[in-house]
Amino acid sequence: xxxxxxxxxxxxxxxxxTSTVSRALRDTHxxxxxxxxxxxxxxxxxxxxxxxxxxxxxxxRSKSIGVIxxxxxNHYFSQAINGIESIAYSRxxxxxxxxxxxxxxxxxxxxxxxxxxxxDGLLVSLSAExxxxxxxxxxxxxxxxxxxxxxxxxxxxxxxxxxxxxxGAFEATEFLIKKGCKRxxxxxxxxxxxxxxxxxxxxxxxLEKYGLPFKQDYVKYCPHGGMFYEETETAVKELMALxxxxxxxxxxxxxxxxxxxxxxxxxRINIPEDINVTGFSNSDVLDLFNPPLTSVRQPAFEMGQIAxxxxxxxxxxxxxxxxxxxxxxxxxxxxRDDL
Amino acid sequence: xxxxxxxxxxxxxxxxxTSTVSRALRDTHxxxxxxxxxxxxxxxxxxxxxxxxxxxxxxxRSKSIGVIxxxxxNHYFSQAINGIESIAYSRxxxxxxxxxxxxxxxxxxxxxxxxxxxxDGLLVSLSAExxxxxxxxxxxxxxxxxxxxxxxxxxxxxxxxxxxxxxGAFEATEFLIKKGCKRxxxxxxxxxxxxxxxxxxxxxxxLEKYGLPFKQDYVKYCPHGGMFYEETETAVKELMALxxxxxxxxxxxxxxxxxxxxxxxxxRINIPEDINVTGFSNSDVLDLFNPPLTSVRQPAFEMGQIAxxxxxxxxxxxxxxxxxxxxxxxxxxxxRDDL
DNA sequence: AAGCTAGCCGGGAACGATTGCATAGATTTT
DNA sequence: AAAATCTATGCAATCGTTCCCGGCTAGCTT
Numbered sequence: 234x235x236x237x238x239x240x241x242x243x244x245x246x247x248x249x250x251t252s253t254v255s256r257a258l259r260d261t262h263x264x265x266x267x268x269x270x271x272x273x274x275x276x277x278x279x280x281x282x283x284x285x286x287x288x289x290x291x292x293x294r295s296k297s298i299g300v301i302x303x304x305x306x307n308h309y310f311s312q313a314i315n316g317i318e319s320i321a322y323s324r325x326x327x328x329x330x331x332x333x334x335x336x337x338x339x340x341x342x343x344x345x346x347x348x349x350x351x352x353d354g355l356l357v358s359l360s361a362e363x364x365x366x367x368x369x370x371x372x373x374x375x376x377x378x379x380x381x382x383x384x385x386x387x388x389x390x391x392x393x394x395x396x397x398x399x400x401g402a403f404e405a406t407e408f409l410i411k412k413g414c415k416r417x418x419x420x421x422x423x424x425x426x427x428x429x430x431x432x433x434x435x436x437x438x439x440l441e442k443y444g445l446p447f448k449q450d451y452v453k454y455c456p457h458g459g460m461f462y463e464e465t466e467t468a469v470k471e472l473m474a475l476x477x478x479x480x481x482x483x484x485x486x487x488x489x490x491x492x493x494x495x496x497x498x499x500x501r502i503n504i505p506e507d508i509n510v511t512g513f514s515n516s517d518v519l520d521l522f523n524p525p526l527t528s529v530r531q532p533a534f535e536m537g538q539i540a541x542x543x544x545x546x547x548x549x550x551x552x553x554x555x556x557x558x559x560x561x562x563x564x565x566x567x568x569r570d571d572l
Numbered sequence: 573x574x575x576x577x578x579x580x581x582x583x584x585x586x587x588x589x590t591s592t593v594s595r596a597l598r599d600t601h602x603x604x605x606x607x608x609x610x611x612x613x614x615x616x617x618x619x620x621x622x623x624x625x626x627x628x629x630x631x632x633r634s635k636s637i638g639v640i641x642x643x644x645x646n647h648y649f650s651q652a653i654n655g656i657e658s659i660a661y662s663r664x665x666x667x668x669x670x671x672x673x674x675x676x677x678x679x680x681x682x683x684x685x686x687x688x689x690x691x692d693g694l695l696v697s698l699s700a701e702x703x704x705x706x707x708x709x710x711x712x713x714x715x716x717x718x719x720x721x722x723x724x725x726x727x728x729x730x731x732x733x734x735x736x737x738x739x740g741a742f743e744a745t746e747f748l749i750k751k752g753c754k755r756x757x758x759x760x761x762x763x764x765x766x767x768x769x770x771x772x773x774x775x776x777x778x779l780e781k782y783g784l785p786f787k788q789d790y791v792k793y794c795p796h797g798g799m800f801y802e803e804t805e806t807a808v809k810e811l812m813a814l815x816x817x818x819x820x821x822x823x824x825x826x827x828x829x830x831x832x833x834x835x836x837x838x839x840r841i842n843i844p845e846d847i848n849v850t851g852f853s854n855s856d857v858l859d860l861f862n863p864p865l866t867s868v869r870q871p872a873f874e875m876g877q878i879a880x881x882x883x884x885x886x887x888x889x890x891x892x893x894x895x896x897x898x899x900x901x902x903x904x905x906x907x908r909d910d911l
Numbered sequence: 912a913a914g915c916t917a918g919c920c921g922g923g924a925a926c927g928a929t930t931g932c933a934t935a936g937a938t939t940t941t
Numbered sequence: 942a943a944a945a946t947c948t949a950t951g952c953a954a955t956c957g958t959t960c961c962c963g964g965c966t967a968g969c970t971t
Binding site: 237282284285286287289290295304305306308311312314315318327328329330331332346349350351491494495498518520521522523 | 576621623624625626628629634643644645647650651653654657666667668669670671685688689690830833834837857859860861862
Binding site: 250252268287 | 948949950951952953955956957958
């Protein structure tokens, strides 16, 4: 079995002490140039690599950051992860990705596990089920650096990176209004998620600006963000069973948008004849869809990058940080309209 | 800062030695029931968790496995990852996911990093660029357990989990032939990948069975598996510029299939009027596509599960394993045909 | 009553690396 | 010439855990 070489091996082979070898490799001025040369050459020869586990134990840090998302199969998150990796790797950090599948239990288990595994910090996007963040609170209070992105916890004081959900939702709703829709429904994820609240607000503002009434009946929540087909189907069916059937749906959420299109197709509800649709999505194949989907796109890659930069800054800060920022990035409305 | 409790803390608080505490927690028979009870209760009270880093150092294992895929944004891989996680977590293993983005350099860097970080084993799907696997060879010889899935290295003796690529490719090609296509092109990933070779073989067999000639001109390789739009576009343009223009394309690869559809749309080549298409894909939204794509679907989730089970068996085996299996799972052809 | 065993527990080394302190010899300062 | 400084190296503690080894106290046997 696979026995990597250690400082001790080098020391024994060269007749030196481990401390001398360690210092020689770290290029301290205390070691004579000749000794350094001998050590470096031998280390090179046997391909010595310091044991990161021993280092973690000693230094109480692991040069790795944990990422918590609901699913990597979500376009928004996979793009954000690419952004996270691009920064992390350039700064010498490992990235450990975990998925919650929108479950509070899995989120908690994953995060506890990451924390005990001594990640140096956390990049968190909450699961749809999560409303109690007290376990995160306690980790945060104990000094574990964390940065939220996309789905943030309002009661935890740290950096937060989000998209301009209100404006994105406003534009998507406005688009439907300008197409002549009068009864616009809103299909969204679980009600306590920050993104749901903000997108609902944008939706309301658009209605108000154009003098359309807001109706609670038109807002349908999917507590698991469309993880289950039935959840989405039920919501759509309920909307379509209303007395005043909606003539449009604005959907908040990547998975939900795609899921809703599938449901509509299966229910043989045609777009745009029977209903109009816009939604949040970062899919890069929306152009292939029929019916087309006008979508709000978030700068996922950049959000991942910024979140990682801020997290690393927190981790490497010598003094505790008490000033936190909430960075808001602009979304873009991508109009797709078959004429 | 965040100081988790240790064995020493418990020992000091209870007036015992660390060894006694350690044994009490691990429920050794040497410790009296009363002492055990006291220790367990106190440990529970202060929420003691053994430090996994210290354990890793001592036990020379980390209870974590490394996964190497080209991209998590690929439907096949994200499903396989879900399968991997489902098994790994139930067996108490961590999963560390890394992406190669089809680059040999990134693959090598990631794997070296994982190995030095003491993952207990590796689940590998090679990048499109990789043809030299000697660095993997050497890790394997040094005893690092690894299992390949999907894109395997033929010259490394270990477990391999693949789909029946030949049969899948055969069926997809046969489907085109039965639709009446005579000049079927084949768009595939880089030529040295195992999946490319097998899918090409299935394609050839279908042609042969139905008495169609095989033409090298009809086979186009994308060395980066369609990572870059231009690569795919060039290949499609070359095919369409042939004197005997193909009347169908069979595409090997998830990303490539989607990419090719985008290219065809942009080039205003219509399906099925101008050309017919089938491809490998695990996307779950193909039903929303227009034009429709008849696709070969791989049992990605199961492949991930099986690979992980086999890897854990290798890791936990007390004796070196010399008998390796190649498990082949069946694909399914999902016909989508607008009449 | 002396010896034996079993039960229970503590001491200390080990895993691999870093680092403050000690030390020996060489060199410079006063 | 004695003292101070500097150079190059080694010793040992540390991080948190496990485990080998040995010690002590009962209780039991003969």
